[in-house]
Amino acid sequence: KQEVTQIPAALSVPEGENLVLNCSFTDSAIYNLQWFRQDPGKGLTSLLLIQSSQREQTSGRLNASLDKSSGRSTLYIAASQPGDSATYLCAVGTSGTYKYIFGTGTRLKVLA
């Protein structure tokens, strides 16, 4: 059974810092992994999708990497801003199913 873990659960950093959010999964047989952002009381906004054959994806200040063999993905945020404050969730799609398993998220606060 796929299990997805996100550490740390919460993170507080000063504005301008580069930071890394982690997502670990137990079953390396995945077909893709998706990172989301969720603002309080809102829905989920897709940030990046990495296919199983890819090592990384980039969008603006965001870079997501995938290492299937070690069961890890990282989301790198460059030059953080107060507007980046939100909860970041990863979702893992496991091969052979159509289902996604979510981590419990990392709550990020960027201080001005």
Add this chain to the structure above:
Amino acid sequence: NAGVTQTPKFRVLKTGQSMTLLCAQDMNHEYMYWYRQDPGMGLRLIHYSVGEGTTAKGEVPDGYNVSRLKKQNFLLGLESAAPSQTSVYFCASRWANQPQHFGDGTRLSIL
């Protein structure tokens, strides 16, 4: 395009009442999902569908039923609501190996 639309946005029910949540997508996506989100537990999959006329159970299906009679709509039903079903419900859809798109959620309280 509207994307994924969930109806209603808020609802309060009494224990034992029934209701249906509607998810509609206008992107011609094959796959549709219903999740619930509870504090500290992330999103958990309730039911999903891989195409019109098909449904399958997710991680937490008990107490819920679903139907996908039309490709664009995915309905989630609560036959006899219980306080444990108080949650925020999200619908999502996707096409092939592309990203999931989420609706804005339905906040459901059961008294």
